[in-house]
Amino acid sequence: MEVKIEAYGDSALLVKFSSDFLHSQNRVRFFRRCIERSLPTGFLECVPGMTDLTFYYQPLQYSFFSARKELLRWLAETPVITEEDVRFIEIPICYHSSLAPDLDFVAASHHLSTDQVIALHSSSVYEVQMIGFAPGFPYLSGLPGQLATPRRATPRLRISPGSVGIAGTMTGIYTYETPGGWQIIGRTPWVLFDTQRNPPSLLQLGDRVQWRPISLDEFMSYMEMMK
Amino acid sequence: MKIIKPGLLTTIQDAGRNGWQRYGVVVGGVMDSLSFRIANRLLGNPEGLAVLEITLQGPTIQFEEFTYCVLTGADLSPRLNCQTITLYRPFPVHPGDELSFNYPNIGCRTYLAVSGGFVVTEVLGSRSTYLRSAMGGYKGRKLQEGDRLQTGTHEGMDQLCNFFQFSQTKRYPLVSQTLNPSYQTYRSIRFLPGPEWHLFNHDAQKQWQEQSFLVMPQSDRMGYRLQGPPIQLTKAEEMLSSAVTMGTVQVPSDGQPIILMADRQTTGGYPRLAQIITADLPVLAQVRPGDKLRFQLCSLEEARSALMEQERQLANLFWALEWYKK
Numbered sequence: 001m002e003v004k005i006e007a008y009g010d011s012a013l014l015v016k017f018s019s020d021f022l023h024s025q026n027r028v029r030f031f032r033r034c035i036e037r038s039l040p041t042g043f044l045e046c047v048p049g050m051t052d053l054t055f056y057y058q059p060l061q062y063s064f065f066s067a068r069k070e071l072l073r074w075l076a077e078t079p080v081i082t083e084e085d086v087r088f089i090e091i092p093i094c095y096h097s098s099l100a101p102d103l104d105f106v107a108a109s110h111h112l113s114t115d116q117v118i119a120l121h122s123s124s125v126y127e128v129q130m131i132g133f134a135p136g137f138p139y140l141s142g143l144p145g146q147l148a149t150p151r152r153a154t155p156r157l158r159i160s161p162g163s164v165g166i167a168g169t170m171t172g173i174y175t176y177e178t179p180g181g182w183q184i185i186g187r188t189p190w191v192l193f194d195t196q197r198n199p200p201s202l203l204q205l206g207d208r209v210q211w212r213p214i215s216l217d218e219f220m221s222y223m224e225m226m227k
Numbered sequence: 228m229k230i231i232k233p234g235l236l237t238t239i240q241d242a243g244r245n246g247w248q249r250y251g252v253v254v255g256g257v258m259d260s261l262s263f264r265i266a267n268r269l270l271g272n273p274e275g276l277a278v279l280e281i282t283l284q285g286p287t288i289q290f291e292e293f294t295y296c297v298l299t300g301a302d303l304s305p306r307l308n309c310q311t312i313t314l315y316r317p318f319p320v321h322p323g324d325e326l327s328f329n330y331p332n333i334g335c336r337t338y339l340a341v342s343g344g345f346v347v348t349e350v351l352g353s354r355s356t357y358l359r360s361a362m363g364g365y366k367g368r369k370l371q372e373g374d375r376l377q378t379g380t381h382e383g384m385d386q387l388c389n390f391f392q393f394s395q396t397k398r399y400p401l402v403s404q405t406l407n408p409s410y411q412t413y414r415s416i417r418f419l420p421g422p423e424w425h426l427f428n429h430d431a432q433k434q435w436q437e438q439s440f441l442v443m444p445q446s447d448r449m450g451y452r453l454q455g456p457p458i459q460l461t462k463a464e465e466m467l468s469s470a471v472t473m474g475t476v477q478v479p480s481d482g483q484p485i486i487l488m489a490d491r492q493t494t495g496g497y498p499r500l501a502q503i504i505t506a507d508l509p510v511l512a513q514v515r516p517g518d519k520l521r522f523q524l525c526s527l528e529e530a531r532s533a534l535m536e537q538e539r540q541l542a543n544l545f546w547a548l549e550w551y552k553k
Binding site for chain 1: 245246247248249251252253350351359360362382385404417421422467469470472474475492493494502503504505527530531534538
């Protein structure tokens with residue numbers, strides 16, 4: 001694995017990887033290992049991006065050069081998670097029109113029926129590529145190519161937590177009520193982010209996700225249970 | 228203590244939610260970390276206890292118990308009952324006393340620390356208020372009329388009586404103006420090239436360093452929107468999400484830069500033109516909407532020695548305080 005480490009201001013290092021590595025399955029599993037391992041002393045956080053890692057360090061303790069040296073050593077001894085350790089998680093999703101304001105638009109823009117969209121969306125296995133944008137918000141790859149849809153031109157002002165959206169080739173799940181531009185095609189009753197849990201985020205990098213379609217009644221009883 | 232009038236934006240803050248960015252959790256916390264650290268130290272508090280961050284137009288607060296307080300950072304013309312309060316000097320408050328603020332004299336954010344800190348439930352290890360997710364602080368929101376705040380105790384507080392009495396005398400160490408970022412907002416802000424600096428052509432880089440930029444009224448704890456000559460990318464490039472932090476300067480396609488501040492998200496997708504050096508972030512925190520900013524390129528060595536110099540001055544101040552506490 002080839003890495004390039006650049007200064008990112010005076011208290012962070014940006015780690016870039018060769019394109020072979022980025023296109024391999026190992027990328028996401030290596031990133032997962034990096035955020036789970038304890039960091040070298042004087043390092044504060046490791047934040048994964050889509051293709052890079054940022055490490056924040058204590059600038060009074062390290063210069064750029066000493067921090068880089070320490071990080072190279074640490075990266076070299078970080079193993080990639082093996083295939084057996086990958087978790088499969090099945091998440092319930094309700095595609096009922098009352099919870100899926102953009103389902104019709106997505107179907108129409110690909111000349112599909114809404115049932116076809118639901119069948120396509122729920123048949124694929126997804127992989128968590130990144131957690132970001134909002135607390136616990138997962139970016140999932142694996143969306144069938146026919147469903148790739150650009151973001152809404154005007155973002156919605158309020159999206160309910162649990163809403164499942166499409167933006168480009170990614171699927172994401174809103175964890176908090178926020179404004180947002182993803183095309184909402186369904187909603188899960190599950191709570192994906194809870195500050196009382198450790199880690200607070202249900203999904204982790206590299207997790208495989210499958211959707212289990214549920215009816216509106218099931219969705220409602222789930223929501224009742226969660227109260 | 229009780230909030231009589233909330234002021235423009237008064238929130239409970241501490242050093243922020245550190246260590247959770249990998250799960251997308253916003254760090255938040257105080258904007259001006261220097262004034263925050265000094266405030267706690269001046270009271271003999273452990274560094275990091277929660278304080279009130281008060282923005283431009285201050286609140287009116289009525290105290291219900293005897294305690295000691297201190298104000299640092301911006302001078303928003305504080306008064307206790309009718310008497311003017313000196314910044315950076317602890318003062319006793321008695322039940323019924325009212326702390327209020329008049330016109331914002333200098334700087335943008337003042338920090339009110341109390342003996343033992345403000346006590347609210349910690350969320351992910353921090354008491355900071357993150358407004359957008361209604362997380363932490365006092366009910367996840369800014370303070371409102373009628374709110375009642377609890378203050379804490381800490382080990383060794385009883386022994387600080389003499390220290391507080393001493394703080395009322397003329398021999399109490401004065402904090403140098405170089406340690407109050409409010410007095411530095413006129414000077415240019417130093418930066419290092421951001422990860423996408425090379426995507427901007429020579430003219431754009433030059434404009435960023437030579438022109439002045441207006442801090443727009445929409446600026447808040449999440450970021451400062453700047454207005455100036457548009458800074459264009461050499462060619463439009465699709466960016467994949469990557470980490471951003473306090474002081475990251477992003478340039479969206481309209482060419483008007485945004486400096487990310489305390490409540491920034493963990494990752495972003497705009498090209499990162501520059502990164503403000505750590506030592507200059509407190510100064511940036513004291514800038515007001517409507518102020519003009521200039522930016523100056525520096526080296527990694529300069530950035531680090533500026534921070535070390537700041538830390539050396541802090542250490543001297545803390546040393547003097549420790550000495551007097553004995």
